Amino acid sequence: MSLVIQGGRLIDPANRVDGKKDLYIDDNGFVVGVGKPPTGFKARNTLLAQDKIVCPGLVDLRARLREPGLEYKATIESEVHAAVAAGITTLCCPPDTLPVIDTPAMAQMLQSRAWRFGLAFIHPLGALTQRLEGKLLADMEALDEAGCVGFTNALSPVTDTLVMRRALEYATTLDLTVFLHAEDPWLRNGGCVHEGEVGTRLGLPGIPEAAETVGVARDLALIEQTGCRAHFCGLSSARAATMVAAAQKKGLPVSADTTAHHLHLTEHDIGDFNTLCHVRPPLRGQHDREGLRKAISNGTIAAICSDHQPHEPDAKLAPFARSEPGISALETLLPLSLKLVDEKLLTLAEAIALLTHKPAEIIGVETGHLGLGATADICIFDPEARWTLTEDRLVSRGHNTPFLGQTFHGRVTHTLVGGKLVYEFPPA
Amino acid sequence: MNQGLQFDDTGRLRHLLTIEGLSRQTILEILDTAESFISVGQREIKKIPLLRGKTVVNLFFEFSTRTRTTFEIAAKRLSADVINLSVGSSSTAKGETLLDTIRNLEAMHTDLFVVRHGESGAAHMIARHVPPHVRIINAGDGRHAHPTQGLLDMFTIRRYKGDFGKLKVAIVGDILHSRVARSQIHALKTLGVAELRVVAPKTLLPTAVEKLGVISCTRMEDGLDGVDVVMMLRLQRERMQGAHIPSEHEYFNLFGLTPAKLALAAKEAIVLHPGPMNRGLEIDSAVADGPQSVILPQVTYGIAVRMAVMALIMGGTPGNREETRGAAAGGVRTSGTGRKRK
Numbered sequence: 001m002s003l004v005i006q007g008g009r010l011i012d013p014a015n016r017v018d019g020k021k022d023l024y025i026d027d028n029g030f031v032v033g034v035g036k037p038p039t040g041f042k043a044r045n046t047l048l049a050q051d052k053i054v055c056p057g058l059v060d061l062r063a064r065l066r067e068p069g070l071e072y073k074a075t076i077e078s079e080v081h082a083a084v085a086a087g088i089t090t091l092c093c094p095p096d097t098l099p100v101i102d103t104p105a106m107a108q109m110l111q112s113r114a115w116r117f118g119l120a121f122i123h124p125l126g127a128l129t130q131r132l133e134g135k136l137l138a139d140m141e142a143l144d145e146a147g148c149v150g151f152t153n154a155l156s157p158v159t160d161t162l163v164m165r166r167a168l169e170y171a172t173t174l175d176l177t178v179f180l181h182a183e184d185p186w187l188r189n190g191g192c193v194h195e196g197e198v199g200t201r202l203g204l205p206g207i208p209e210a211a212e213t214v215g216v217a218r219d220l221a222l223i224e225q226t227g228c229r230a231h232f233c234g235l236s237s238a239r240a241a242t243m244v245a246a247a248q249k250k251g252l253p254v255s256a257d258t259t260a261h262h263l264h265l266t267e268h269d270i271g272d273f274n275t276l277c278h279v280r281p282p283l284r285g286q287h288d289r290e291g292l293r294k295a296i297s298n299g300t301i302a303a304i305c306s307d308h309q310p311h312e313p314d315a316k317l318a319p320f321a322r323s324e325p326g327i328s329a330l331e332t333l334l335p336l337s338l339k340l341v342d343e344k345l346l347t348l349a350e351a352i353a354l355l356t357h358k359p360a361e362i363i364g365v366e367t368g369h370l371g372l373g374a375t376a377d378i379c380i381f382d383p384e385a386r387w388t389l390t391e392d393r394l395v396s397r398g399h400n401t402p403f404l405g406q407t408f409h410g411r412v413t414h415t416l417v418g419g420k421l422v423y424e425f426p427p428a
Numbered sequence: 429m430n431q432g433l434q435f436d437d438t439g440r441l442r443h444l445l446t447i448e449g450l451s452r453q454t455i456l457e458i459l460d461t462a463e464s465f466i467s468v469g470q471r472e473i474k475k476i477p478l479l480r481g482k483t484v485v486n487l488f489f490e491f492s493t494r495t496r497t498t499f500e501i502a503a504k505r506l507s508a509d510v511i512n513l514s515v516g517s518s519s520t521a522k523g524e525t526l527l528d529t530i531r532n533l534e535a536m537h538t539d540l541f542v543v544r545h546g547e548s549g550a551a552h553m554i555a556r557h558v559p560p561h562v563r564i565i566n567a568g569d570g571r572h573a574h575p576t577q578g579l580l581d582m583f584t585i586r587r588y589k590g591d592f593g594k595l596k597v598a599i600v601g602d603i604l605h606s607r608v609a610r611s612q613i614h615a616l617k618t619l620g621v622a623e624l625r626v627v628a629p630k631t632l633l634p635t636a637v638e639k640l641g642v643i644s645c646t647r648m649e650d651g652l653d654g655v656d657v658v659m660m661l662r663l664q665r666e667r668m669q670g671a672h673i674p675s676e677h678e679y680f681n682l683f684g685l686t687p688a689k690l691a692l693a694a695k696e697a698i699v700l701h702p703g704p705m706n707r708g709l710e711i712d713s714a715v716a717d718g719p720q721s722v723i724l725p726q727v728t729y730g731i732a733v734r735m736a737v738m739a740l741i742m743g744g745t746p747g748n749r750e751e752t753r754g755a756a757a758g759g760v761r762t763s764g765t766g767r768k769r770k
């Protein structure tokens with residue numbers, strides 16, 4: 001179905017494009033013309049995008065779809081619908097499903113399930129160690145063959161430094177990227193909030209900043225020794241971001257992301273035990289939020305991710321420490337990132353880069369840009385539309401977001417995957 | 429903070445979850461009401477009909493003797509029907525279970541829940557999910573708050589020391605894990621003490637404790653120097669396990685309140701302890717049983733203060749208000765700022 005997207009402002013940071021340019025897509029779903037059609041091109045369909053931004057479909061480095069194992073929270077089907085409603089066309093899933101993604105069969109199953117719906121692309125992250133136990137290495141080569149775009153132990157720490165060293169060495173052997181959640185489990189010590197003012201006031205066990213910096217320091221030392229390409233997931237503290245920046249300056253092959261909520265919320269948003277603000281790593285202080293903001297504006301942190309964790313309502317109906325951490329965050333990823341543009345921290349093109357080609361480069365997947373020949377994974381949004389996040393608006397099965405009731409600027413109007421329109425607002 | 433949850437639309441106290449957010453006026457109102465109830469305990473018939481026909485459930489997910497007993501006595505002196513439920517609080521007890529328990533008891537038309545739970549924020553969560561006519565009193569939640577303990581401590585201090593504005597107070601011991609300390613800090617700050625210090629080794633002080641408006645000291649010599657009130661905290665004997673202290677012996681040497689250390693405080697200083705005491709660990713028997721100790725009066729006052737809190741929270745109707753006043757007028761009211769120690 002050949003298509004022209006007409007009249008929009010095309011922002012494609014990877015190709016340094018920002019201007020009013022029409023986009024031409026052929027029957028196979030590839031971009032065949034930017035600004036002008038290839039000779040003899042006849043579009044069967046026209047999508048009018050006046051006053052809208054046309055950009056690559058968003059790439060989310062971390063989203064839990066809860067399938068398999070936790071289908072009472074959400075399913076692949078429910079969450080890929082939420083993803084495309086949010087302009088997200090590529091998702092990475094951590095391996096901490098039930099069972100764990102530590103076999104090629106699991107990795108393939110996940111992708112084929114997602115394919116059935118033909119909405120967003122799902123790329124699994126493979127387990128770094130078998131069953132995420134931190135003892136024996138997973139079959140990384142087989143998992144890589146099965147489509148895993150990186151390897152991680154997710155939130156289960158590899159406490160044995162020798163196993164960690166071997167895992168990094170082995171990943172380096174196969175030229176794979178390792179995704180690290182840097183956290184010292186002893187310093188975390190069962191904490192559930194930042195060890196700071198709010199934790200002190202509410203009497204909640206704290207996770208000190210040092211839990212993250214000690215973790216980053218250990219992992220950086222092993223990365224330096226092994227030369228492994230590594231990506232730090234979900235940095236939460238200013239100091240950790242500074243450490244990653246110093247490592248990058250030294251030439252170590254490290255990248256990092258943070259979540260949209262860590263760029264907007266602090267420990268103070270927990271207020272009176274608001275379990276919707278229970279996340280891991282925890283929301284930290286003002287100083288940390290500023291540090292993370294600086295790190296995204298100077299390029300230390302190359303991606304903003306949702307860290308989507310949908311929950312059933314009961315998961316949050318518990319005393320704070322007993323509630324399950326995580327935010328249903330797919331549908332606020334773009335609006336919260338656009339808020340950083342409103343707040344003059346980023347230009348629109350920079351914000352889009354952090355959501356598209358930069359995360360795509362981290363996972364080494366050919367997406368996140370709209371050059372000639374690229375797959376037409378596209379997000380079109382109205383930058384002026386104002387809307388309020390309400391429960392009935394949420395497409396995700398998880399309604400656990402502290403942003404309910406907030407008004408945002410910028411709303412996704414169309415999402416295309418492989419040139420096919422998969423989401424439209426308002427529905428046609 | 430807490431404004432929405434603890435108060436009704438007219439600003440009246442609906443639940444007591446934490447002292448944080450209570451005005452000076454509200455705290456004084458509770459203390460004044462408690463003064464009027466002191467006499468009830470001294471009568472031959474220790475009962476007034478204020479909460480007649482009301483059902484109070486003491487719901488304790490954590491073991492307690494004195495708090496539960498004093499709440500029970502307080503409710504019975506107000507003529508309420510009291511049911512005590514001790515629910516084993518295993519670490520696997522889930523939020524749903526907690527809410528389900530509450531909902532079941534609520535279905536039995538309970539008017540007031542007195543809740544103790546091992547998790548910080550448990551009372552807040554329950555208060556958020558009960559219907560408007562049900563009242564909640566927090567009898568201790570995790571490390572967060574123990575507001576009636578804080579209030580009875582204020583009552584005791586006022587009785588012995590009078591004007592808070594002139595007082596220097598030290599809270600000594602395991603501040604990190606203590607809900608009592610947090611409630612005392614909020615109460616003392618709101619009542620405007622001249623100086624408030626916390627004294628503990630760094631391992632037992634919360635990182636951001638000074639944000640609560642206190643001066644933190646790590647030596648008894650600095651902490652006790654010239655204070656009018658010494659508030660001791662209980663130290664869990666298991667604190668060696670988390671490497672918070674090396675041994676009981678060393679803790680007692682450094683932070684145990686002995687007559688020698690108490691001598692650093694002002695001459696007329698009083699000593700409080702929320703109980704149960706570990707004699708020879710945080711406090712020397714010579715101090716606990718000594719002339720400056722007000723530890724047993726604290727327990728007695730605890731009943732009057734808990735009666736006052738229940739009365740104020742449940743006294744939603746004008747009729748009940750009348751009865752409160754009646755009780756106050758009928759009582760042998762001791763002078764407002766208390767009898768000084770001889």
